Amino acid sequence: ERDIRPFCTGRSSWLFSDTVAGAKASAMIYSLMLTCRACNVEPYAYLVRVLSELPQRALDADVTDLQPFNFSKPTA
Incomplete structure (x- = not known):
């Protein structure tokens, strides 16, 4: 119940998504952030790494x- 509480409280805000595609995008990002929380991954660090690596990969890349x-933090 604790994990879905922010989703339930934010539901009224998402009711006014302009498009179905926008609502789906919001749901995907929200799902990723909750998965980060469940895996003890800092969401900002995760997004920075993913958004910097994705453009460098081929469209059909794994x-x-x-x-x-x-996710593991890169060793510097």
Whole structure:
């Protein structure tokens, strides 16, 4: 119940999404952020890494290593 509480409280805000595609995009991002939380991954660091690596990959490339439960901070 604790994990879905923000979803239930934000539901009224998402009611006014302009398009179905916008609502789906919001749902995907929300799902990724909750998965980050469940996997103890810092969401901002995750998004920075994913959004910097995705443009460098081919359209048909395997992206399973970019999922939150496979995410590890790069060693510098």
